[in-house]
Amino acid sequence: MADLTTRFLGIASPNPFWLASAPPTDKAYNVVRAYEAGWGGVVWKTLCEDPPIVNVASRYSAHYGPDRQIIGINNIELITDRPLQVNLDEISQVKRDWPDRGLIVSLMVPCEEEAWQRILKQVEATGADGVELNFGCPHGMPERGMGSAVGQVPDYVTMVTQWAKKHTRLPVVVKLTPNILKSRLTLGM
Ligand SMILES: Cc1cc2nc3c(=O)[nH]c(=O)nc-3n(C[C@H](O)[C@H](O)[C@H](O)COP(=O)(O)O)c2cc1C
Known part of the structure; x- marks a missing residue:
């Protein structure tokens, strides 16, 4: 069989098929099920500091096509709703049990250097x-100054990425959204 071994940012995985940060990770x-099924790596569902996120009442909304047919449903899920330590303990165990698979951890904390330093x-x-x-x-x-509120402001992206590079020796991936408000780009905000 062909060798599909991949190195991404120095991280080795047996193949280039990775799961994005979302419910399957x-x-x-779930991550063990993915590894058993052969996935080369995962990005663990986004962690935050305690207290964890509370998912409140469902606020589903739909995208409609020109003839009012529903063509998509908005994702209402937030980041992890489990305590940080529970996630961290599971990540340690999974990495110990599956050393050959890639495991990147997605993070989102407030725009404060100390908060990033702690979680990193x-x-x-x-x-x-x-x-x-x-x-x-x-x-x-975004209302709390996190997530896409950061990704839409190049200066914030630079600032937080610099904190991350300063406070960890791990490879750092920056995940941006394509959904940038046009007004911000125009104004260079
Ligand atoms: C239900 C759901 C939950 C998600 N949760 C996260 C998350 O916690 N962190 C994150 O960075 N992206 C999250 N995403 C975004 C995915 O990681 C991915 O970027 C997005 O689904 C686009 O990839 P796709 O076209 O393969 O679905 C989520 C997506 C969905 C549908």
């Missing part, structure tokens, strides 16, 4: 291979 049970140290201690900075989340978090 939200806990050990905790993730580093799990043995994970890298971190992904979630600057794309459009749900719930």
